[in-house]
Amino acid sequence: MSTEIIRAVCPHDCPDTCALLVTVKDGVALEVKGDPEHPTTAGVLCTKVSRYTERTYHKDRLLYPMKRVGNKGEGKFARIGWDEALDTVAARLKTIAARDPQAIVPYSYAGTMGLVQGESMSARFLHKLGASLLDRTICATAGGAGYTYTIGARIGTDLEQFQNAKLILIWGGNPIASNLHFWTRAQEAKRNGATLVAIDPYRSLTAEKCQQHIALLPGTDAALALGLMHVLVRDDLLDHDYIANYTFGFEQLKERVQQWSPQRVAQICGIAAQQIEQLAHLYGATAKRGEPVAIRTNYGLQRVHGGGMAVRNICCLPALVGAWRHAAGGIQLSSSDSFPRDSKALQRPDLMSAPQATRTINMSTIGDDLLREASPDFGPRIDALIVYNSNPVAIAPQSVKVAQGFAREDLFTVVLEHFQTDTADYADILLPATTQLEHVDAHSAYGHLYMMANNAAIAPLGEAKPNTEIFRLLAARMGFDDPCFADSDDAIAAVAFKRDDVRAIHFDWDALKQKGWQKLNMPAAPFAQGGFPTPSGKCEFFSARMQTDGYDPLPTYIAPYESAASSPELAVNYPLAMISPPARNFLNSSFVNVQSLRNTEGEPHLDIHPADAAARQIGADDMVRIFNERGSFVAKARVTDKARPGLVVGLSIWWKKLASDGKNANEVTSQRLTDMGRGPTFYDLLVQVEKVGAAA
Ligand SMILES: Nc1nc2c(c(=O)[nH]1)N[C@H]1C(S)=C(S)[C@@H](COP(=O)(O)OP(=O)(O)OC[C@H]3O[C@@H](n4cnc5c(=O)[nH]c(N)nc54)[C@H](O)[C@@H]3O)O[C@H]1N2
Ligand SMILES: Nc1nc2c(c(=O)[nH]1)N[C@H]1C(S)=C(S)[C@@H](COP(=O)(O)OP(=O)(O)OC[C@H]3O[C@@H](n4cnc5c(=O)[nH]c(N)nc54)[C@H](O)[C@@H]3O)O[C@H]1N2
Ligand code: SF4
Ligand SMILES: [Mo]
Numbered sequence: 001m002s003t004e005i006i007r008a009v010c011p012h013d014c015p016d017t018c019a020l021l022v023t024v025k026d027g028v029a030l031e032v033k034g035d036p037e038h039p040t041t042a043g044v045l046c047t048k049v050s051r052y053t054e055r056t057y058h059k060d061r062l063l064y065p066m067k068r069v070g071n072k073g074e075g076k077f078a079r080i081g082w083d084e085a086l087d088t089v090a091a092r093l094k095t096i097a098a099r100d101p102q103a104i105v106p107y108s109y110a111g112t113m114g115l116v117q118g119e120s121m122s123a124r125f126l127h128k129l130g131a132s133l134l135d136r137t138i139c140a141t142a143g144g145a146g147y148t149y150t151i152g153a154r155i156g157t158d159l160e161q162f163q164n165a166k167l168i169l170i171w172g173g174n175p176i177a178s179n180l181h182f183w184t185r186a187q188e189a190k191r192n193g194a195t196l197v198a199i200d201p202y203r204s205l206t207a208e209k210c211q212q213h214i215a216l217l218p219g220t221d222a223a224l225a226l227g228l229m230h231v232l233v234r235d236d237l238l239d240h241d242y243i244a245n246y247t248f249g250f251e252q253l254k255e256r257v258q259q260w261s262p263q264r265v266a267q268i269c270g271i272a273a274q275q276i277e278q279l280a281h282l283y284g285a286t287a288k289r290g291e292p293v294a295i296r297t298n299y300g301l302q303r304v305h306g307g308g309m310a311v312r313n314i315c316c317l318p319a320l321v322g323a324w325r326h327a328a329g330g331i332q333l334s335s336s337d338s339f340p341r342d343s344k345a346l347q348r349p350d351l352m353s354a355p356q357a358t359r360t361i362n363m364s365t366i367g368d369d370l371l372r373e374a375s376p377d378f379g380p381r382i383d384a385l386i387v388y389n390s391n392p393v394a395i396a397p398q399s400v401k402v403a404q405g406f407a408r409e410d411l412f413t414v415v416l417e418h419f420q421t422d423t424a425d426y427a428d429i430l431l432p433a434t435t436q437l438e439h440v441d442a443h444s445a446y447g448h449l450y451m452m453a454n455n456a457a458i459a460p461l462g463e464a465k466p467n468t469e470i471f472r473l474l475a476a477r478m479g480f481d482d483p484c485f486a487d488s489d490d491a492i493a494a495v496a497f498k499r500d501d502v503r504a505i506h507f508d509w510d511a512l513k514q515k516g517w518q519k520l521n522m523p524a525a526p527f528a529q530g531g532f533p534t535p536s537g538k539c540e541f542f543s544a545r546m547q548t549d550g551y552d553p554l555p556t557y558i559a560p561y562e563s564a565a566s567s568p569e570l571a572v573n574y575p576l577a578m579i580s581p582p583a584r585n586f587l588n589s590s591f592v593n594v595q596s597l598r599n600t601e602g603e604p605h606l607d608i609h610p611a612d613a614a615a616r617q618i619g620a621d622d623m624v625r626i627f628n629e630r631g632s633f634v635a636k637a638r639v640t641d642k643a644r645p646g647l648v649v650g651l652s653i654w655w656k657k658l659a660s661d662g663k664n665a666n667e668v669t670s671q672r673l674t675d676m677g678r679g680p681t682f683y684d685l686l687v688q689v690e691k692v693g694a695a696a
Helices: 052-056 082-099 121-129 141-151 159-164 180-191 205-209 221-234 240-246 250-257 262-269 273-288 307-321 343-347 363-370 399-406 467-478 489-493 509-515 544-548 568-573 595-601 610-614
Strands: 003-009 019-025 028-034 066-068 077-079 104-108 133-135 167-171 195-199 212-214 293-297 330-332 360-362 384-388 412-417 429-432 441-443 450-454 517-519 576-579 605-608 623-628 631-639 647-649 686-693
Touching: 003 450, 003 509, 019 450, 028 052, 066 082, 082 104, 082 384, 082 412, 082 429, 082 467, 104 121, 104 133, 104 363, 121 343, 121 384, 121 467, 133 363, 141 307, 159 180, 159 293, 167 180, 167 273, 180 195, 195 205, 195 273, 212 273, 221 250, 221 262, 221 273, 221 307, 240 307, 262 273, 273 293, 273 307, 293 307, 307 330, 360 363, 363 399, 441 489, 450 509, 509 517, 568 686, 605 623, 610 631, 631 686
Parallel strands: 104 384, 133 360, 167 195, 167 293, 195 212, 293 330, 384 412, 412 429, 576 647, 605 631
Antiparallel strands: 003 019, 019 028, 066 077, 066 429, 441 450, 450 517, 576 686, 605 647, 623 631, 623 686
16 A cells, blocks of 8 residues: 655646645545745645545546547447547548648647646647647637737736735736635735735626725726726826836827716716726825835636727736835736747647648537638638637537537537537537646646646546557558657657757756646846836837737727617617626536536526516526527526626536536627737626526
């Protein structure tokens, strides 16, 4: 009998990328804990991942390859062997590729954030095959674009500094649910006398615990930022020295923000002008006193028409008040670009025979694209989908279309999964993948600055194989003989970061596997003396790149596609805005099938303001139908002023098949894209709500 502690990493799509210690006895993982020595994890995991062994050893884990024996979507499968499974897939892909390899499309996202089990062997395989590329826009590209135009790259305030800030704006994020280890730091700051302000249409778990909460209408953040800049300029709450040395376009910005009086902004945001005045003064005056002011902006505000511009505008604030002078000041959206990942070595784009001629499919419009015929514009019809690390039938917008597309009889679908998800139900061939405890991986993060190593803690369960191994075996069957297809997972991990980049000079895979984590070599205050990675080297209030790309080069406001103000005709029938941010105990659609976590979330709910509920004779716990022209789903009403008037909130993302009506919030979301980054607009929609059943 031997007990071992294995160093691992949480693979989930969460900014915290925790360092894990897995206790293994006789080949069985007994428990998963947070590494107490890792500075950001600090020994603490969220509830979900504390239950990791429950997920890993779940009775429903897929353990064998299977082929579909029922109708698409029905979920009826029969066990087959790996040889039959891989031969079938290779034969179908060969036939389709002989006509046009671009009819084959991958669909993957961040089920695992691992650099190895994410896009390495899979990408090599798809590149060699000549498959369509996938534009991975489903989450963060809108804000990423807005941030990059202004700051230059997704580099910002270090998570490990926030406890020293004196004011933190938590803007469009709910860290208690989705960024727990940031919340720990924010609370420490609060204990040290800092003020926390939540900017969120919903009184989230986080907003509830902040000293101030600004409940603006969804999709109006860009206007709020313009209003704040107006007051900062008008009342001279500026750092003139920082502006003169490290920013570009201040004179034009000054002129622009004059148009954005607090009164005008208040009207757009559905808040009081006084709130804008006060927040601007709090932010500007705290900075003027020489104290660090920080912004943690997140994803909530990006999932609307003007999501890119909103982030762009917010990014101008720290430079105006000189917040970047302090390590604990500035803004964090994502730490992604701090990592010198070697994506060329991992993914080998050089294997593509015609990179210029290869089309790209946007994952946010997969519903429409699966239903498209061949055309000169679009290219070939999609004949095959290879899905891994994602659950599109549950998570992609306008689900009715997505499900219709997946149901096409002439579509060949392969799904690599841990569980029989809503998407897996549509697979022709369903392949069992290993979990993080069963495979090796290297990780970067998007909320902290550590390179991380995941060791395999246990042997693969059943006949499960790592994604890498599945693509390796497929490559062999396709006759791909480039030596890179024989690389082991450790060999791939060893090239994950560019060692010749000063930030990763300490990267050594064997050493990282031993230690588990290594911080990047980065300055504590990245832009204290300017050095922004923009074309001008400055924080760009005026962006020539934006002008070239067809945008307003100065901060502006882009209204939602659907809102009472921007689409009054639609609002006659569908008067309520709806958002569907993450539920605390789920991770996107992962963990919804873990019983203990689902018990905590209960069933799909809809939070609705008492006034909106009363107008519809809806009482607490009544079953309601939420609908618009795209579709409908049912949920149990929670009558609560956590949702501001005019807004309903359905915490997500439920597995459709685990909801009473087999549907979820994406029935009503649209496939329209954000202003920048071609991202989805999950929180930009209007609905109507009606009672369908009284409380039990
Ligand atoms: N527990 C848990 N953690 C997660 C996830 C999960 O599903 N569950 N998902 C992970 C992933 S993939 C991501 S991208 C992140 C997402 O997590 P966050 O970055 O926190 O973003 P969201 O959950 O989209 O929204 C956060 C808050 O934004 C608010 N919001 C919605 N619309 C607007 C708006 O227009 N303006 C403003 N100011 N606020 C708005 C919502 O009400 C919500 O309270 O979390 C990650 N972490
Ligand atoms: N309505 C609404 N829709 C949303 C959002 C929202 O807020 N509201 N949020 C959006 C956002 S921010 C995001 S990021 C997306 C997330 O959407 P997805 O990236 O699809 O995330 P998950 O739903 O968690 O699905 C990931 C799947 O990958 C599988 N997986 C995990 N690890 C592995 C592995 O090693 N190998 C294989 N083969 N599979 C693995 C898991 O079992 C899981 O089923 O959803 C988006 N959809
Ligand atoms: S989901 Fe986030 S908070 Fe939870 S263990 Fe993983 S990285 Fe940490
Ligand atoms: Mo996301």
